[in-house]
Each structure stands twice: as structure tokens, then as C-alpha cells.
Amino acid sequence: MASVEISKVAKTFGETAVLRSVSLSIEKGEFLTLVGPSGCGKTTLLRIIAGLETQDSGAVKIAGIPVDHLPPKRRDVAMVFQNYALYPYMTVAENMALPLVMRRFSALQRLPLLGRLLPGTTPIRAGIDAEVGQVARSLAIDHLLSRRPAQLSGGQRQRVALGRAMVRNPQIFLMDEPLSNLDAKLRVQTRTEIAELHRRLGATFVYVTHDQVEAMTMSSRVAVMLEGDLHQVAPPQEIYDAPADLAVAGFIGTPKINLLPAQVRGDGAFAVLDRVWPLPQVEALAGGYTLGVRPEAWTPLRAGGRVALCAMGGIVRHIELLGSETLVHFAVEGLQQPLVARVDPMVGATLRLADAVTFGVSPERVHVFDAQGRRVPRRDALEFREAAVG
């Protein structure tokens, strides 16, 4: 268990700036997920922590100690690779034992054949075997120890890769999209198992993924990375409820957040298309803004029913049935893209294509972003300001 301190790390490959001055501190025992689309630099950052890549500038500290000059093995980190990187010619037991073999045996004892004859080798070997067996049992792969990776399924290989990381009891686990090669069902199951593993081991996990569901479900904190910059580092719910900027709001959440152009009028209310939305929670100067509404924040308004402060009317263009919920796409005059509302299937069943609908949203569930795309903080608190980075 150790903290990781990343300060102003930058990395350029050729002409491309992959990381632009990224600072991030990861606490002891935390499960931090780096999430972002492919090519955003998240894997590069992970590899810099591991020591597989050297940053152009900036510094990395593990447990308060600068590690920039240290090779991977001296950083006490373990890594699970996207395609597992198991040694195909070794058995599962040999794969898992290698990190211990490399650490506990002297160079002489590691020599082929001769090493076995040296004094002291046997008890160390027995200790390694015992620990490998113990970890294998905890991952329920002890019956596979004598097999080779080619004889294993994807899920089993994934466990072996985890096991190889676990045997050493490293201070930090680095995981590079470890679930991306598994099928959908196994991914859901393994998600839970990795989260449980984190609770059990109490070690620091740094987890890289492009899958926001993985990021939301497993992490204690999520770091959203876009185009080489960290946009927001916060607990999952906060990332969702209070995205720091338009990019984060657009990246996190499926279906995507609805965006509406707005102008602030003289009295502080927002003019959205042909309607006026009073948004008392923000104090906004006159100018252009973008409003964000999560699909589930919409509630359908009936004619003659409750009148919402913020409403938007349109024509139903498409209805997606998902079983537990229904997505209603409704076109609004003046907007190019239809808006999406997530409604109860009972409500969805009453709607037909081309129906005229009106959806309302309560003002406090409307996200306000300024012309630069930054979130406009709420009036009642300096909400989450300290958490927003960049």
C-alpha cells in the first residue's frame, strides 16, 4: 500500500503531445481509475508510473520517494497487461512464480541446473511454491497450475495475470484495460471480483479503461483524461453529477447528456430556444452558455398537469425499448440533434412516433457550462471546486 504522486508529467511521441503536464495524487489504498477514449494518454501515464516509459518532464513519487530514475522492478509495482502478457512457454505455476524467483534467488541460484545444487535453494523454492499455491487457491485457479496459457480460456488467463501480480504483494497494482479481452458476461463478473480483490488486499490500484461503466462501478475515484489532459478527478458519482466541463459531461453517461444552447438575459434567467428557464442556483453574467440535461432528468409533462419551471417540447422521433427503461428521442425545433429522455417503460408505452411531447426538468438538475465549456459553480456552495483539475 502506497501513495502515488504525479506532478507535471509531460510526454511527447514525435510531434504528438500525449501528456500535457499532468498532475495527480493517488492516495494509499485507493482504487483510482484513469478513464478516457483511446489515444488520450491514459495508458502512457500508467506506463510512466510503472517505469516502462520515461516522461519528458515532471516527476513521479511512490510512497513519497521519487522513482523517476528507478527501473520497474525497483518500484514495487505489479502490472496486469491488456493481453495479459503471460509467458506462453511457462506453466501457470512458473508464470506466477517468476516475480518471486527473480526476487528471492540470487543470480547464482537462478542459473539453470547448477542453481538447484546450491545450498539454500530448496527451502526458498518450497516457500515460493507454497505462496503461488495460496494465491492460486484464492483466485480458484489452483487446478490449472500445471497448464500452459494456450490451454486456458480468456477468463482463466486473466486470473493468472492477476495472480502473477498478486504473489509479490506489491505496493501498487497497475492494470491496463484488463477486462477488454473478455466477453461481456465475464466482464461484469470479473468487475465485481476485481473490486472485491481491492477490498481484500487493501493495496493501491491504478486502473486504466476506456469503459465508463468499469470506471463508475469499481473506483473510489475516477480521473477523466481527454487528449492528454486530466479534466476531472473525483468520486464516480460526483463525476456524473457535477462534471467539471462539457468534455467530461459528454464523455461520462450513456446515453450522452443533452446539450442546449442558452443565453443569459438581463434578469439572470436563461433563454433556451424559445423558452425561458429560471436557474436560480447559478449566478451568471450575460453571455452564451451551454446547458446540460441528463436523459433521466427529464420527466414527461401531461397537458393540464403539473407545470414545470424548465420545459422543452418536441416531436417523438424514435423510441428505444431497453426493458428496464425506455429512451425517447424527441426533436425540438431549433436543435439539429433530437434530445433523449430516459423514462419508465410504463410511460414509454403510452408514446407513439410523431406524438407531440413536453418534458420538464427541475432547475437544480440542469448543468450550466460557460462559453469555455467550464462548469458554472452553484451559488449555494463552492461545489467540488477543489476537486476540479485543469
Next chain:
Amino acid sequence: MADIAFDDTRLPARSRSYRAGAAAELLAGWVLSGPAVALMWLMLLGPAAAVIVLSFTDWTFGARSIEWIGVDNYVELAGDRVFWTSLANTLIYVAFVVPVSVFLGLGMALLIESGNSLRGFYRAAIFLPVTSTLLAMALVFQFAFHPTVGVINRTLMAVGIPTTDWLKNPDAALFALGMIGIWQAVGLNMVLFLAGLKAVPRDLYEAAAIDGADGAWERFRRVTWPMLGPALVFVVTITAIRSFQVFDTVAVLTEGGPNKATTVLLYQMYQEGFSFLRSAYAAALTCVFLGFVLLLTWIQVQLLDKRTHYG
């Protein structure tokens, strides 16, 4: 084809027409594969069979009569001192050339792969001997091995190492020919190992670095060497077969001498068959030669294959 059709006949309906279709399909199969099968027998298997049959006769090239003499040729072979000498020489040659050229090729591949500058130049330069005609290059080597003006002895003399007349000294001649064999084999081995090295996934080295195997030796032992297994099997097998076939340097530079010190199987075969025109005896030699190549190749593949992981 026939199997599939036969299974179909178990279907109750229309089984008769399926049967007729199967016969037609079988016929079509033979007609279509006929030319290839005929050519294969004519060009590949036929000559080999002819040599085997010939080895049981007393035929000499141009003779009017041919008689079946059973294993007499093989009996004579067993008592032929030249045969045992050439067999021993061939095995010594193979045992010298194969390991040295395989490891030199591997070493060069590793060096080229680890550096960044002039890769293309090194690759081309080391590969050059493979493309050159050994017969022509033998001229250069004849000069290089010349006892007084040759560059090899000149160099050795300059450094103070005792010299010898490499191609005339019975103790050194086979060794000298082996050097030429290695010179020629290294290039191809290097290229094959380079291809093998390219196929090693990068993340295995990274996993090894994190696991603690990050020194040059440990990287080689834990990742490179095992991952090169398939390439190694191929390189060793092909180098061994080519070394078994050593002939041109012997024919041009030493003619089997001095005092049979460099007579190899193929050279003896050539002498018996084309100089003494004892075709049947040469055929028996060929059979033994083929048997040896097959046996050694099989042993190698068995030994190496078991320890080899194929991706």
C-alpha cells in the same frame, strides 16, 4: 470427398442419387488431382525410388547388362574404409558447422536487433555470402588460405600465431572447409532469427521487466530464447541438412584430400558415380546419405519440438 458423400447415403430419401453423385465426385477428384499426383511421382518420388532400386543392382553407367545383387553393395559399403572416413568427416563437419553458425547467426541477429544504426547495412552485408555462388567464392578462399601470401596466414603471422597450410594439412583442412561453410550459413540463420525476434511480443519484455527479469541475460533466458524456439528448430534443421550436403568447397579446394581428410559423403558419391561410373554403388551411398539426413533431422525435431512452444 468420398467420406462426406458416404455419410449422406444414410439419409433415407434420395440416397441413390447421392451415391451416383459420390462416384462422380470421386472420379472428378482423381481427374483433377491426377496431373499433380503424376508429376509428383515423376519428379520427386520416382527418382528417389529409382535410386533405391538401383542400389540393389550391379549396374555401372553405360553397361549393357544389369543384375539384381541384393544387399551386396551395402555389404561392400560396410567394409569400405573410404566410406567410414567420409561418413566420419561429414559428421565432424556437421557437428562443427551447425552449432557455430547457429549461435553466430543468433548473436548477430541479437546485435542487429538491439542497435538502431546501420541495421540495413549489417543485414545486407551478413546476408551477402548466402547469395554468392560458393564455387566462385571458393576462389577467394583458395587465395585467402594460401600458405604464404594468403590474408589469413599473413594476419596470423602478424599477431604471432603459428600458421599452417590450411588446405594441405590433414588436421586443418576439414576445419578450414568448415569455416567456409559457417561463413556461408551465418547470413541465412541471422535472417531467420531476425524474423523470429520480430515476432516476440514487446509486452513480454515489459512483463519481465516488472517481474524483475530486466538484465540482458535474464531477458534473453526468460523471454527471447524460449520465444525463438520455433525459429531455432527450423534454423538447426535447415543448417544441418545443408551442412550434410557439403560438396562444392571439397570438390574445388581439396578434392577430398589431403589423404582423404576432407572426403565427405557427397564427394565420395560423386567420385563413385561420375568418376568411376559405379552407379549402383553410388546409389547405395545415396541411400545411406538420405537415411542419415532423415534420421538426424527426425532426432533434432523430436528433441527440440518437445521443448518448443509454438505461438
